[in-house]
Amino acid sequence: MKIYQDWHGLGQLHQNLVVGLGNFDGLHLGHRRLIASLVNKAAETGGTAAVFTFFPHPLVVLKPEQAPPLLMTRESKQEMLAALGVQVLLEVPFTSQFAAIGPQEFVAGVLVQELAVAHVFAGYNYTFGRGGRGDAQLLQAAGRQYGFGVHIVSPVMVDEVPVSSTLVRQMLADGEVEAAAAYLGYSPFLEGRVVTGEQRGRLLGFPTANIELPAGLLVPANGVYAVKIRLGKDIYPGVANIGIKPTFHAQGFERTLEVHILDFTGDIYGERVRVFFRRRLRGEQRFASVEQLVEQIHRDITMTRELSGYNSQREVI
Known part of the structure; x- marks a missing residue:
């Protein structure tokens, strides 16, 4: 797996990028469904399976007092993403300057101009851009406008509860490691x-x-x-x-x-x-x-x- 911190010109280095968007802390079952889907799509289309994520966690920059403890180290996340079949990891340093980019600017300037994405995968509750104003609906509209595929992944349910990093954190804070394993998949x-x-x-x-x-x-x-x-x-x-x-x-x-x-x-x-x-x-x-x-x-x-x-x-x- 190749790891980058800069998105400029990445679409020229790797053709037909199939990109998953998200923070992916813990790489739980929901994340794994999304990544498996994009890896399969890349294989079907002859594309490159890629993930676009951040380091540090955005809240560390935006609201440090609310930043959650992480479920895994940066190195562990990289290792696990590679094992799941991701070929390119774009691990962007999250800064106040990056946070100021609007959702339309992110789509047009980053996803389209620099990455030349063929397909984009995101979770059902994914938000992006300044103030979190971008969402699944905006992504779908942008896909129609610019001609790339958009795939919104529904939540994985365990015991009729949607899997989330927040829920896993609470389970671990309570010592419920077996329950957490059921949501993580490991x-x-x-x-x-x-x-x-x-x-x-x-x-x-x-x-x-x-x-x-x-x-x-x-x-x-x-x-x-x-x-x-x-x-x-x-x-x-x-x-x-x-x-x-x-x-x-x-x-x-x-x-x-x-x-x-x-x-x-x-x-x-x-x-x-x-x-x-x-x-x-x-x-x-x-x-x-x-x-x-x-x-x-x-x-x-x-x-x-x-x-x-x-x-x-x-x-x-």
């Missing part, structure tokens, strides 16, 4: 580098990998989770803790993510890992003694092993 995950922590887990008999997370990511609710952790090409089962470790720290201590990897020995400091959240086992709690904590950790590990798919030591991707 297990929610966090990724980061393994760093040195307090090393208390090793003293308790349960060494943990402490994960340094990039700023701006949504971290699920505090608690203990059954997870899988990807180390290179291998995936291991594990038990993760998110929170302040109240048995040892008072309120206000910085939240951390640490993972005890089952049946694993080795030095992975400095490695970049991905932690997939499969099920929340319990909320975070303060124990009256270290002995009680250790007993509970044993129960957490037993429960994790009993979960479907956690029977083998490791799986290879």
Whole structure:
């Protein structure tokens, strides 16, 4: 997949562009339907499957106080888009200057003049241009005017509820990782580098990998989770803790993510890992003694092993 930050002349570099418009945070089932549709259209027409999106999230520039935490890193989004068949990613820096472009100017100047789009795909609730005044109806009218195809993708419904990034964020904030997976189409995950922590887990008999997370990511609710952790090409089962470790720290201590990897020995400091959240086992709690904590950790590990798919030591991707 080729990645660009500038749209000027892109239509000359890649002919017959089939472009998906949107932010695509989380790449949930609705996003995946849209991308699958445009990839199929590109294959049918001999075109190039492309996505037009932004970095950072527009609200970071327009209304920073309302900017949502992200469901995945920029790098993860790029990796997943490529795996879904996108050939060209136009990842435009979102600035106040770009936000000032009107919807008609965006269509005529960017989509038509610079990209020479053959087809455009957008979600049913997609808005664009200054003040969000452009919508699906305007896109359809512009398509008729300039001669490009416009495909408005209806929402994906799960349990009679439309899938959205906002809904997924709320589920994760509540610790409902299994429900979030049903809307995402994959297990929610966090990724980061393994760093040195307090090393208390090793003293308790349960060494943990402490994960340094990039700023701006949504971290699920505090608690203990059954997870899988990807180390290179291998995936291991594990038990993760998110929170302040109240048995040892008072309120206000910085939240951390640490993972005890089952049946694993080795030095992975400095490695970049991905932690997939499969099920929340319990909320975070303060124990009256270290002995009680250790007993509970044993129960957490037993429960994790009993979960479907956690029977083998490791799986290879």
